[in-house]
Amino acid sequence: MLELNHLxxxxxxDRLSKKESSVWNNQILVSTEEWxxxxxxxxxxxxxxxxxxYGIRSDYxxxxxxxxxxxxxxxxxxxxxxxxxxxxxxxxxxxxFPHLTAFENIELKRVLQKPYxxxxxxxxxxxxxxxxxxxxxxxxxxxxxxxxxISIIRALIQPFTLLLMDEPxxxxxxxxxxxAAKLIxxxxxxxxxxxxxxxxxxDDLFTYSRKLIL
Amino acid sequence: MNKLDFILKKIIRxxxxxxxxxxxxxxxxxxxxxxxxxxQLQINYHDLLNNKNNKDSIANFLVINKxxxxxxxxxxxxxxxxxxxxxxxxxxxxVGELSPSKFKASIESNSKRFPFYTDISFExxxxxxxxxxxxxxxxxxxxxxxxxIIPTLFLDFYNFQFSLSQDLPQLTxxxxxxxxxxxxxxxxxxxxxxxxxxxxxxxxxxxxxxPEEFLNWGNQxxxxxxxxxxxxxxxxxxxxxxxxxxxxxxxxxxTTDADKTRFSKYRKVVDTVVxxxxxxxxxxxxxxxxxxxxxxxxxxxxxxxxxxxLIILGASPTQLGKFLIKRFFPINIWLVSGAxxxxxxxxxxxxxxxxxQHIYIDRLISGYTIGFAALLLLLIWxxxxxxxxxxxxx
Numbered sequence: 001m002l003e004l005n006h007l008x009x010x011x012x013x014d015r016l017s018k019k020e021s022s023v024w025n026n027q028i029l030v031s032t033e034e035w036x037x038x039x040x041x042x043x044x045x046x047x048x049x050x051x052x053x054y055g056i057r058s059d060y061x062x063x064x065x066x067x068x069x070x071x072x073x074x075x076x077x078x079x080x081x082x083x084x085x086x087x088x089x090x091x092x093x094x095x096x097f098p099h100l101t102a103f104e105n106i107e108l109k110r111v112l113q114k115p116y117x118x119x120x121x122x123x124x125x126x127x128x129x130x131x132x133x134x135x136x137x138x139x140x141x142x143x144x145x146x147x148x149x150i151s152i153i154r155a156l157i158q159p160f161t162l163l164l165m166d167e168p169x170x171x172x173x174x175x176x177x178x179x180a181a182k183l184i185x186x187x188x189x190x191x192x193x194x195x196x197x198x199x200x201x202x203d204d205l206f207t208y209s210r211k212l213i214l
Numbered sequence: 215m216n217k218l219d220f221i222l223k224k225i226i227r228x229x230x231x232x233x234x235x236x237x238x239x240x241x242x243x244x245x246x247x248x249x250x251x252x253x254q255l256q257i258n259y260h261d262l263l264n265n266k267n268n269k270d271s272i273a274n275f276l277v278i279n280k281x282x283x284x285x286x287x288x289x290x291x292x293x294x295x296x297x298x299x300x301x302x303x304x305x306x307x308x309v310g311e312l313s314p315s316k317f318k319a320s321i322e323s324n325s326k327r328f329p330f331y332t333d334i335s336f337e338x339x340x341x342x343x344x345x346x347x348x349x350x351x352x353x354x355x356x357x358x359x360x361x362x363i364i365p366t367l368f369l370d371f372y373n374f375q376f377s378l379s380q381d382l383p384q385l386t387x388x389x390x391x392x393x394x395x396x397x398x399x400x401x402x403x404x405x406x407x408x409x410x411x412x413x414x415x416x417x418x419x420x421x422x423x424x425p426e427e428f429l430n431w432g433n434q435x436x437x438x439x440x441x442x443x444x445x446x447x448x449x450x451x452x453x454x455x456x457x458x459x460x461x462x463x464x465x466x467x468x469t470t471d472a473d474k475t476r477f478s479k480y481r482k483v484v485d486t487v488v489x490x491x492x493x494x495x496x497x498x499x500x501x502x503x504x505x506x507x508x509x510x511x512x513x514x515x516x517x518x519x520x521x522x523x524l525i526i527l528g529a530s531p532t533q534l535g536k537f538l539i540k541r542f543f544p545i546n547i548w549l550v551s552g553a554x555x556x557x558x559x560x561x562x563x564x565x566x567x568x569x570x571q572h573i574y575i576d577r578l579i580s581g582y583t584i585g586f587a588a589l590l591l592l593l594i595w596x597x598x599x600x601x602x603x604x605x606x607x608x
Contacts, residue, residue, distance in 0.1 A: 054526075056526060076525065076530070076531055076607070077530045077531060077532055080525065080528050080529060080530030080531070080532075080533070081530065083526075083527065083528030084528045084530075095523055095526065095527070097225055097520065097523065099224070100221065100224060100225065104221050104224065107217065107221060108218070108221045108225075108527070109527060109528070111216075111217045111218045111221070112218065112527070112528050112529055112533075113528070158528075
């Protein structure tokens with residue numbers, strides 16, 4: 001489904017080429033339903049990798065092939081279509097619209113394409129993650145922990161076959177981490193989706209099929 | 215509004231461009247109104263020239279002759295070359311030759327109650343230029359009388375001047391038509407008389423006219439000069455007010471009834487007004503579209519971060535373009551519809567005002583004006599779409 005072919009971000013080339021990595025400058029195949037954990041300390045390019053996989057960055061050598069197509073060659077409209085129905089993401093920096101309510105931030109991703117879920121599902125997921133009380137609150141005045149959970153529901157409300165998560169639980173306590181991971185796992189299983197998660201440390205929040213060091 | 219548009223509307227707001235939007239919309243309204251008005255005015259003027267009901271106000275037939283000066287004395291017949299040249303002019307629809315009688319003639323009343331006698335001469339004109347309908351306009355030697363058409367002015371002169379000074383009865387046109395006159399032709403060998411009737415009154419030709427058959431026959435019978443002479447020509451024109459016509463006559467030392475060509479001066483004024491309105495409207499439209507494009511650019515620029523995030527989250531530029539077109543374009547439909555409605559009211563008002571003066575224009579606005587409004591809308595849509603696409607992809 002996803003093929004990483006000798007990737008190397010150009011701005012980090014000098015630094016990363018001296019280090020040993022199971023991702024950079026290697027060939028990696030991610031198949032359907034495969035759950036991959038990528039662990040690395042700060043400053044080793046976790047976010048860079050996620051942005052490359054999501055098609056935000058193109059300043060790299062090598063190629064990323066999604067279903068055999070190089071995402072660098074996709075038009076902006078083709079990429080939009082991929083992001084609507086194939087690929088979902090939880091950004092490390094969350095990327096919410098501050099003046100929209102929590103509900104509107106999630107609803108936007110639900111209606112951007114043919115909805116995968118009815119809007120009731122937003123309330124249902126919010127209840128599971130314990131943020132149903134702040135759904136009508138503007139995102140700007142939500143805490144980081146709340147914003148992170150909004151961001152998680154936003155990623156899960158759309159159809160996808162690959163879920164990218166960049167330190168998705170950085171602002172959550174262990175209990176909320178476990179609840180969020182359980183919800184994410186359920187949604188991935190339901191869609192037979194693959195997931196790639198990056199984090200600073202190793203964990204067993206998901207049943208990983210592979211663990212890689214960046 | 216669907217859910218996506220509702221949320222997008224909250225994300226992409228007018229922001230700092232609102233005042234520019236208002237000024238652009240005011241400019242666009244005035245520009246559209248001016249442009250459509252100039253088109254409607256031009257169409258109204260065209261209608262005035264071509265509407266049959268307006269012949270009282272604008273003449274379609276002009277009788278043309280050479281200007282009589284010391285140099286042209288005795289040489290006023292119009293040559294074939296000039297007639298052919300007139301035929302070729304863009305303002306000419308048809309040309310007819312007016313031929314003069316070359317024999318001496320007189321007309322007198324048979325009635326003692328209404329005694330009068332005068333020497334006269336005739337002219338003839340092709341049938342299609344005769345403006346008296348419903349009468350037989352031909353003559354043969356077997357005809358019981360010679361039909362004559364006289365200028366309306368002659369009857370006015372008789373009724374309001376001559377009859378009063380001579381203590382004669384005033385005559386209505388119908389009574390005049392019932393009177394049988396005696397027309398006599400005079401040659402060295404003697405006189406011959408015919409019955410004649412006035413069959414109509416012409417506002418078009420200022421001489422007594424008889425059927426061509428009678429005039430040609432008379433010239434052959436009673437005149438020694440058998441050469442064909444054209445004293446004047448009558449032209450049918452769509453636009454007697456055409457400045458081109460006035461210039462042509464002036465250039466070729468020809469003249470016609472100045473009252474009829476005075477419209478050329480009005481036409482120049484109307485043309486100038488329409489031209490200025492059109493140019494002003496065009497410039498204003500260009501300026502307003504520029505400001506509106508600037509407003510679109512500023513709106514998109516002020517929401518650049520939001521638009522970037524929308525695209526990162528998966529919104530396609532096509533989706534955003536459609537939303538922005540829905541956002542910016544419908545106001546233009548209202549503007550154009552408003553301008554068309556205002557012109558509809560003005561047109562009806564103009565129709566009512568002119569109707570009192572027996573000048574008739576259409577009470578409804580022209581299809582051309584509506585068509586142009588649609589074209590204008592299409593142009594605005596295209597410019598909006600192009601601007602949105604350009605700035606989104608930036």
